[in-house]
Amino acid sequence: MAEGTRELGSEGRRRGQRATASSLVPSFPRSLAKPTVFAVCLLPLAWIAYRLATDQIRGDWVDTVERETGRWAIRFLAVALAVTPARKLLGLGRLAQYRRMLGLFAFFYATVHLLVFFALDLELYFGEFAREVAKRKYLLVGMTTWLILLPLAVTSTKGWTRRLGGRRWNRLHRLVYVAALTATVHYLWAVKKDVLWPVVYVTTFALLLGYRLWEKSRREVTR
Numbered sequence: 001m002a003e004g005t006r007e008l009g010s011e012g013r014r015r016g017q018r019a020t021a022s023s024l025v026p027s028f029p030r031s032l033a034k035p036t037v038f039a040v041c042l043l044p045l046a047w048i049a050y051r052l053a054t055d056q057i058r059g060d061w062v063d064t065v066e067r068e069t070g071r072w073a074i075r076f077l078a079v080a081l082a083v084t085p086a087r088k089l090l091g092l093g094r095l096a097q098y099r100r101m102l103g104l105f106a107f108f109y110a111t112v113h114l115l116v117f118f119a120l121d122l123e124l125y126f127g128e129f130a131r132e133v134a135k136r137k138y139l140l141v142g143m144t145t146w147l148i149l150l151p152l153a154v155t156s157t158k159g160w161t162r163r164l165g166g167r168r169w170n171r172l173h174r175l176v177y178v179a180a181l182t183a184t185v186h187y188l189w190a191v192k193k194d195v196l197w198p199v200v201y202v203t204t205f206a207l208l209l210g211y212r213l214w215e216k217s218r219r220e221v222t223r
Contacts, residue, residue, distance in 0.1 A: 037098055041105045043070045045112065053223035062120045069113040070142075070190075074183050076106035078180050081176065081208045088215070103176070107153040110146050110183075141182050148179040161202055177212075180205040 048068055051057050057064050081103035087095045121200070123130045133139045152173055161169045184205060188198035 033094075034097070034101070037101060041076070041101070044068070044101060045109070056068070062116065066116050067123070067190075068114060069109050069116060070187065071197070073106050073109035073113055074180075074187060076102055077180055078204050078208070080106055081180065081205070084206065085211045104153055104156060107149045110149055111170040114143075114146055114174060138186050141189065142186035144214055145179050148175050148182065152176060152179070177205070177209050180208075191193065 048065055052065070053063060080099055083095050083099040083102065086092055118124065118129055122132065133143050152175060155164060155169065155172060164172065180201075184198055184201045187201065188195060191198065
């Protein structure tokens with residue numbers, strides 16, 4: 001009886017902690033939540049377009065757009081991977097509904113990054129594109145990152161989860177950590193000297209992967 005009371009008390013405390021953590025997020029109409037997050041995710045691209053339209057980007061604007069869209073791809077990848085730790089550690093269960101959207105926006109910005117390079121930098125010359133990717137290792141790693149993200153984006157729907165089965169789907173989507181690593185290496189090799197932000201992203205992804213491994217080992221111990 002005492003043990004049952006303690007368990008109920010522990011459960012009550014956990015619920016209280018989750019409620020307290022959830023209260024940190026302002027209440028917002030659920031019907032507007034996803035459209036608002038979607039619009040916010042488009043703001044970086046809108047800001048780039050606005051600066052182009054108002055002639056605020058000086059010098060090589062193609063290079064600037066390439067770099068900024070690439071950085072936003074990495075940022076969205078980091079935010080998408082941070083959803084699960086934030087949800088579990090802070091009790092913010094509602095964050096889970098945005099994880100797929102954030103991951104798709106990472107792929108979206110990576111695709112814009114690639115298209116700017118291919119269409120504006122290389123003017124749609126497939127032969128030149130192939131030669132550049134083969135010749136420059138940072139481009140090869142960047143292309144590899146995009147190819148890893150492609151099947152993850154395609155199979156992100158509930159339909160594909162059912163077709164693949166939960167276990168195979170999870171195994172496939174673990175490749176996101178490989179994409180995070182290759183994206184950061186691509187960024188590091190592209191900037192050459194200014195390595196501060198690549199190091200920040202490497203550290204962020206290492207911490208997120210470390211949390212995932214710790215969570216997995218903890219579950220195995222408690223079985």
